[in-house]
Amino acid sequence: MTNAISSFDALYNNPFIFAPLFVEFYKGLGRRPNSIVLLYGLPERIERYREITNRTLQYTLDLECLQLGSDLSLTFQEHPLTTNICPADTPKAARKLGEILAPFDIPSQYRMLGIKKL
Numbered sequence: 001m002t003n004a005i006s007s008f009d010a011l012y013n014n015p016f017i018f019a020p021l022f023v024e025f026y027k028g029l030g031r032r033p034n035s036i037v038l039l040y041g042l043p044e045r046i047e048r049y050r051e052i053t054n055r056t057l058q059y060t061l062d063l064e065c066l067q068l069g070s071d072l073s074l075t076f077q078e079h080p081l082t083t084n085i086c087p088a089d090t091p092k093a094a095r096k097l098g099e100i101l102a103p104f105d106i107p108s109q110y111r112m113l114g115i116k117k118l
Contacts, residue, residue, distance in 0.1 A: 013049075015056040020083040021094040022056055023065045027076040028098025034106050036072045 022039070029035060039053050060066040065079035083091040101109045110116075 013052055015052065015059040017086055018052065018056040019060050019063070019065065020081045020086050020091050022060050023076060023079055023081060024083070024091040024095040025098040026066055026074045028095035028100075029102050030098075031069070031073045031075045032102075032106065033069075033071040033073050035074050036068065037106060038101075038109065 025038075026035070029038075036057075039057060040050070057066075060079075060081075061068060063079060063081065064077055065081055067075045067077050069075060101112070104112065
């Protein structure tokens with residue numbers, strides 16, 4: 001049973017599924033200094049998702065879907081990624097979340113999400 005659960009987890013938690021969501025989120029958010037830290041933050045999940053977040057971020061940077069600025073901002077670039085591998089409506093939801101958070105600075109965004117510290 002453990003192998004089945006691990007296999008299921010690998011199917012749904014991988015860079016190929018998360019990459020379009022990262023890109024859509026930053027498309028909605030726009031360029032902001034230190035916005036890379038938004039990929040990390042929920043304390044109880046940070047260790048579990050750190051590796052997949054790092055791999056997904058590297059994948060999006062390698063494909064040049066996102067561009068990392070010297071101020072640690074991530075900027076959306078036109079991309080060849082297909083979003084049909086993601087569950088329905090998740091790319092749109094990721095972009096909308098970015099649009100909702102866009103007017104606020106990074107510390108305010110963390111507070112809005114209930115994150116007290118990194």
